[in-house]
Amino acid sequence: MWYDTLFQKLEQCEDKKQAEKMAAYMQNKFKFLGIPKPKLNEIAKQYLKESRKYDFDWEFVNICWSKTYREAQYIAINYLSMNSKKLTDKDLLKLKHLIVNKSWWETVDSLDAMVGCIVLKNKDLEKTMLEWSLSENIWLKRVAINFQQEYKEKTNIELFEKIICNNLGSDEFFINKAIGWSLRDYSKVNPKWVREFIENYKDQLSALSIKESSKYL
Structure with missing residues (x-):
């Protein structure tokens, strides 16, 4: 080979x-x-x-x-x-295996873009991302929060909001950081929506998420 x-x-x-x-x-x-x-x-x-x-x-x-x-x-x-x-929808479960094994931020944050490529080609998999956002595994949650980071104008805002809301109130650093990062990146495309989101959920967002998401606002 x-x-x-x-x-x-x-x-x-x-x-x-x-x-x-x-x-x-x-x-x-x-x-x-x-x-x-x-x-x-x-x-x-x-x-x-x-x-x-x-x-x-x-x-x-x-x-x-x-x-x-x-x-x-x-x-x-x-x-x-x-x-x-x-990569196709048939590869999503294989990527999931990588995400939950030998997990740490530096591999997971590379795999989320690949998950994003697959989901963008198959909108039915958005349901899977919603399921991942409710997982007990923090790395699947993190991927669900971040998988749309490269989508820009193609971001499914309704799904994005649901996934973040599923993780509000978390005391997990890697989740709150991911929320902040994903909102920060989307603020480059739609700052008005991000400002309104922060205002609407300011009592539930962690200080870390607010700090990160407000960077470019």
């Missing part, structure tokens, strides 16, 4: 001192090989280029996700991003 020697090459580049620093930055939630992003991208570049000759391969993504070191998940994200236009 086109990726046969990739993981061997990555593991040969292990830098334990750098790995400790990278793990500490991520609150020691994951093991790292200690490969900085520029070097990681350079190593992966030739393999990802070679991958274009073949059909999209979920097996490769799942192998990356099964690796104990975080750099493998970053390469999977790059591969998915490179192939995001090929």
Whole structure:
């Protein structure tokens, strides 16, 4: 396969001192090989280029996700991003599996754009996003809040409001931050609506959400 020697090459580049620093930055939630992003991208570049000759391969993504070191998940994200236009509604459950496994903000916030690409092509999946916004899993909630960030004028405002309202009153940092970020981004397109939303829900929005959402108003 086109990726046969990739993981061997990555593991040969292990830098334990750098790995400790990278793990500490991520609150020691994951093991790292200690490969900085520029070097990681350079190593992966030739393999990802070679991958274009073949059909999209979920097996490769799942192998990356099964690796104990975080750099493998970053390469999977790059591969998915490179192939995001090929993703269909049949891939949503597979993305969900990635979202809820080895979850942290840096992978989840990349996967939400891919979810957005799929939902934009299949409006029936908006119901799934509404379901995710009510999930007990905070990362599914975060994706539901953020998946429309690239939609701009195509944003389904009614759905956007319902999803945020489903998460008002949360004491979870990553949820309140996501609400603020999503409102802030949409304020670039429709500042009037965001101002009115903040005013209507100011007693239920967290201080963090209000601070983030008001940045460009």
